[in-house]
Amino acid sequence: MSRKQVDHDYNLRSMSNLMGERWKKVNDGGERSLIKAPSSASISSQGASSSSAAASTAAAPASTSSTSTGDLERAARKQFQQDVTPGFVYVLAVFSALGGFLFGYDTGVISGAMLLLKRELDLSPLWQEVLISSTVAAAALSALLGGFLNGLFGRRVCILLASFFFTVGGIVLSTAPGKEVLLAGRLVVGVGLGIASMTVPVYIAEASPPHLRGQLVTVNTLFITGGQFTASLIDGAFSYLRHDGWRYMLGLSVLPALLQFLGFLFLPESPRWLIQRGLTQKARRVLSQIRGNQNIDEEYDSIKNSIEEEEKDSGGDGPVIWRMLTYPPTRRALLVGCSLQMFQQLSGINTVMYYSATILQMSGVRDDRLAIWLAGLTTLTNFLFTLLGVWLVERVGRRKLTLGSIIGTCLSLSLLAIGFLLSAQHSPPVTFHPLEPSIANSTCSKYQLCEPCMLDPGCGFCYRDNGSALLTSSSCVPVNKASTEQAAWGRCSNSSQMKEHTYWAYNYCPTSYSWLVLLGLVFYLAAFAPGMGPMPWTINSEIYPLWARSTGNACAAGVNWTFNVLVSLTFLHLAQYLTYYGAFFLYSSLALLGFIFIYGCLPETKARRLEEIEALFENQLCSCGVSDSDEGRQVEYIRVKGSNYHLSDNDASDVD
Numbered sequence: 191m192s193r194k195q196v197d198h199d200y201n202l203r204s205m206s207n208l209m210g211e212r213w214k215k216v217n218d219g220g221e222r223s224l225i226k227a228p229s230s231a232s233i234s235s236q237g238a239s240s241s242s243a244a245a246s247t248a249a250a251p252a253s254t255s256s257t258s259t260g261d262l263e264r265a266a267r268k269q270f271q272q273d274v275t276p277g278f279v280y281v282l283a284v285f286s287a288l289g290g291f292l293f294g295y296d297t298g299v300i301s302g303a304m305l306l307l308k309r310e311l312d313l314s315p316l317w318q319e320v321l322i323s324s325t326v327a328a329a330a331l332s333a334l335l336g337g338f339l340n341g342l343f344g345r346r347v348c349i350l351l352a353s354f355f356f357t358v359g360g361i362v363l364s365t366a367p368g369k370e371v372l373l374a375g376r377l378v379v380g381v382g383l384g385i386a387s388m389t390v391p392v393y394i395a396e397a398s399p400p401h402l403r404g405q406l407v408t409v410n411t412l413f414i415t416g417g418q419f420t421a422s423l424i425d426g427a428f429s430y431l432r433h434d435g436w437r438y439m440l441g442l443s444v445l446p447a448l449l450q451f452l453g454f455l456f457l458p459e460s461p462r463w464l465i466q467r468g469l470t471q472k473a474r475r476v477l478s479q480i481r482g483n484q485n486i487d488e489e490y491d492s493i494k495n496s497i498e499e500e501e502k503d504s505g506g507d508g509p510v511i512w513r514m515l516t517y518p519p520t521r522r523a524l525l526v527g528c529s530l531q532m533f534q535q536l537s538g539i540n541t542v543m544y545y546s547a548t549i550l551q552m553s554g555v556r557d558d559r560l561a562i563w564l565a566g567l568t569t570l571t572n573f574l575f576t577l578l579g580v581w582l583v584e585r586v587g588r589r590k591l592t593l594g595s596i597i598g599t600c601l602s603l604s605l606l607a608i609g610f611l612l613s614a615q616h617s618p619p620v621t622f623h624p625l626e627p628s629i630a631n632s633t634c635s636k637y638q639l640c641e642p643c644m645l646d647p648g649c650g651f652c653y654r655d656n657g658s659a660l661l662t663s664s665s666c667v668p669v670n671k672a673s674t675e676q677a678a679w680g681r682c683s684n685s686s687q688m689k690e691h692t693y694w695a696y697n698y699c700p701t702s703y704s705w706l707v708l709l710g711l712v713f714y715l716a717a718f719a720p721g722m723g724p725m726p727w728t729i730n731s732e733i734y735p736l737w738a739r740s741t742g743n744a745c746a747a748g749v750n751w752t753f754n755v756l757v758s759l760t761f762l763h764l765a766q767y768l769t770y771y772g773a774f775f776l777y778s779s780l781a782l783l784g785f786i787f788i789y790g791c792l793p794e795t796k797a798r799r800l801e802e803i804e805a806l807f808e809n810q811l812c813s814c815g816v817s818d819s820d821e822g823r824q825v826e827y828i829r830v831k832g833s834n835y836h837l838s839d840n841d842a843s844d845v846d
């Protein structure tokens with residue numbers, strides 16, 4: 191078994207068995223070993239931070255003089271803090287996470303750009319849909335291709351390639367003379383997105399020390415949501431520039447893309463990939479560069495041994511995906527990884543984000559521009575709660591965070607659904623039936639309530655509101671095919687010249703239950719963003735053995751993008767057939783299904799070495815719910831004889 195083998199290469203120290211504090215001094219070349227069990231305080235606050243880990247060395251036994259102990263403690267703590275987290279790993283994580291930023295920016299900016307584009311280029315609804323979904327579809331395909339490229343050329347080349355695509359795509363988009371070139375630009379950006387989305391988490395996970403891995407990979411999702419927030423600000427700012435504003439919106443992504451490209455010309459390849467390719471000297475050099483001044487022998491040997499073991503275990507020849515599917519631990523890991531990504535998208539995040547402007551309009555925000563700015567608040571909330579996830583991931587672990595998040599998501603989706611249900615039940619009636627012009631022959635006039643009227647994509651609700659109650663003259667009229675912002679004819683047909691207190695509602699109904707929907711939206715983001723947003727990416731970056739890592743992440747990212755496009759494309763149809771509350775109840779049930787799956791099938795990977803994690807999938811799938819006790823395992827790294835040592839609670843044999 192690879193894990194057992196690897197454990198020989200590390201000095202595993204028991205934490206639970208070590209009741210007292212131990213202090214070991216080895217006069218071996220003048221270097222010291224500091225070994226002790228962490229105090230309960232350090233366990234609870236550990237959060238894998240280097241400072242708390244160092245603090246666990248803080249108490250010396252009575253036999254040691256307090257002065258020398260204090261000096262040693264201080265020296266150990268200082269060295270520990272420097273050694274455990276060399277700054278270079280942060281530089282590397284931030285430059286990689288620019289890929290996440292571009293992911294968020296390029297997927298987020300298009301909605302604002304589209305408002306201007308459709309007017310300027312006279313885009314039909316079909317073209318609008320094609321321009322929006324082409325990027326996501328291209329990302330789904332290129333994420334799968336990215337697995338192959340990653341294995342062949344390495345993580346660094348793939349990130350360079352992705353930022354190259356982002357740069358070229360951004361230039362093409364900002365200079366596009368027409369919709370065909372725009373489509374080409376969106377496809378190029380999509381290819382970059384797919385490759386970046388699967389490579390960046392893998393690269394960060396492979397370069398990070400285990401106690402920081404979760405946090406640093408989660409930073410990538412923080413950058414995704416940061417990109418989405420920035421995009422909404424840029425959309426808001428440039429929406430005032432009616433002519434060519436979209437060129438700036440789409441083109442600005444070139445800056446972070448170039449920055450990442452230039453940065454990665456100087457950043458190193460993943461040491462794990464180098465070792466796998468037999469480039470051992472280079473791997474050593476890179477590993478010691480990333481680990482600062484630490485001795486990397488132990489870690490290097492551990493990775494090397496486990497790669498050899500994994501290769502033996504992995505069940506022979508054939509394409510990687512075949513080997514993954516025929517080898518039970520990787521098959522289970524793949525199922526868990528892909529399902530997590532699927533449930534992330536089935537929880538409706540992108541629908542909620544996309545729909546937030548409408549939700550805000552339901553709440554009485556009728557000014558388009560204001561709605562755009564307020565939608566920025568949604569992306570900001572998503573960003574801020576992802577930050578909470580970065581803070582929590584090493585404290586509560588992946589499993590609890592994901593479980594808590596998905597159950598909150600499920601409840602808030604129900605709240606949203608109830609809000610929509612009450613709005614539908616108290617839907618304002620159609621009280622005014624204007625005479626249709628002779629050329630028009632619409633079905634809109636048959637609706638008696640706002641609810642069925644707004645669910646019909648061809649109709650909208652034109653009403654008068656004096657601010658306190660709906661006035662009587664509310665009608666259901668056809669929408670203008672060229673712009674959903676106005677009716678085809680009648681009082682609401684000229685958005686700029688509409689009479690005071692006359693409003694056009696497309697896609698929503700004015701309701702007094704909007705506060706409930708708004709509450710559901712905020713609750714949803716607060717629940718989703720810290721866990722279900724980042725954890726699928728973080729967990730996927732760590733659950734596969736090295737030989738299967740790029741393929742596993744490629745499949746999972748492909749599943750994410752595929753469900754992203756499926757959920758976004760089907761939402762309006764779903765709303766038409768099931769109504770809004772039906773659609774949100776459906777998402778809520780899917781989230782509940784996700785909770786059951788995660789409860790049963792997701793093991794805790796916190797603080798385990800990547801090489802150890804394969805063993806978590808050796809048991810039959812979906813037995814995790816019964817082995818929750820395993821979650822309490824704490825792992826701590828202490829510098830001993832200039833090396834990394836691994837403290838674990840299940841091996842006390844080599845303490846002295």
Ligand SMILES: O[C@H]1[C@H](O)[C@@H](O)[C@H](O)[C@@H](O)[C@H]1O
Pocket residue numbers: 411414415418534539540572722723724727750754
């Ligand atoms: O993890 C991210 C994040 O939660 C984003 O907000 C969302 O738009 C993406 O689809 C998702 O993959």
